[in-house]
Amino acid sequence: MMRYWYETFAIADVELRKLIRDPTELFSRAIQPVLWLAVFGQVLSHVRGIDTGKAGYLAFMTPGILAQSVLFSAIFYGIAVIWERDLGIVHKLLVSPASRWSLVCGKAVAADFRGLVQATVIYAVAFIMRVPIRWEPLPIAGVLLAVALGSGIFSTFSLIIACIVKTRERFMGIGQVLTMPLFFASNAIYPLSIMPPWLRTVATFNPLTYLVDALRGLMVHDEQSVYGLGYDCTILVSVFVVLLAIAVRIYPKLVQ
């Protein structure tokens, strides 16, 4: 068991060294959620067109935008994996005696780090915009855990897509097609209660919905989780485990 963790750490460590050496991607990925909160959020909170309870629209959408930025920064992870395949790096990893679980989990852990940076940026923007954030240690720890779980889910999902489509061009097409439906068919920027029934049904099969719901229950005052934190966590952990199991089986096919 220790061996698995050690190998996972080795893979994640490499990714972190690269990110720290060249953090451009982290900064560029932070621009979009800042715009959503500072522009879209502010305008919509003045319109008061969506009934989101007493905390206000900005407080309602802040956890949604955090979940969105977790999704967007993790979903294109597969392109890097295809790039590594083209360079022969994946071949070398798969010929090593390291466990396939570790190789896949290492990538997910590295994606977690990206997600946690996004969370820090959004906490800072929310503080500046006077969103009623819960600053107690326990809710913050819960948010960071949920973000790590969400990053793991979407990066592993992205890895699976990469193993299926196998080329960067196809991946770009699929990635674009997937991200916006995942985002809009969730409760990120509007509550489940105002969705038409068909969309609400779709949203219940979308893991982003449960990530947003968990974050909403943990991150801001006067907002609550619809499903309950326990239910959200069960769904998210189950989805992650299933995706990991698929990724471990499919990852070697990337080089075949």
Place this chain on the structure above:
Amino acid sequence: MTSNDFAIDIHGLTIKFGDLTAVDHLESQVPYGVIFGLLGANGAGKSSTIKMLTTLLRPTSGSATVAGFDIVAAPHEVRRRIGYVPQMLSADGSLTGYENLLLSARLYAVPRVDRRPRIEQALNFMGLRDSADRLVKTYSGGMVRRLELAQSMLHKPTVLFLDEPTIGLDPVARHEVWKHLNDMNREFGMTILLTTHDMEEADHLCADVAILHAGKLAIHGTPAQLKAKVGELATLDDVFAQFSGAADDAGRLKDTADARRVARRLG
């Protein structure tokens, strides 16, 4: 003979992709401690063979052992005993040379106390000590290849697989890689299997060569034996042309050999 008598022992190895049979009932044995060249035209089945032997591809039928372990029944044991250098320059350019080596040492479970000495030894062996802390994207092609050789030797593999190790390198870098491969073979007794299109490379490095044609073994022997089979003044290029399917009529080969003989007489 048991599988333990050979570093690589291949029996009826076959892989099919749909209707295409990429490797067709391949039979071959590679003794321990030799440098073995797997030659063949593009699409002859070299890469598929190397992928099966390194456990990246599962054969459709047949069997093979590497370092005494079956590639299908005990892939993990095989992986622990082999090194692999793919055709692409695959060291990570965003990391330093040392960091690339550190990753390999961790993934191959080199014990923590041995890690630094082994990395230092590999860097010295490949003449890369002064460049260890530079990002690999600033290395020349030859340096990247030497770094990859350094990565592949950290865990002291029994068998090292190289897919076109000098492709794209300038002549100086190519000779450096040859020298290091010879040194690894001599000093550590490492069995090396390499694929190449470069007949000079095969002639210079390999004690044994096999030529594949359409997924089948066309011919196998020492470079001298193969050249003798084709003709008195034949080169390994001539052997390749005859057995790899690159030249179909013997007349053309004869013409080439005659022309070469005339040129030699004329000085």
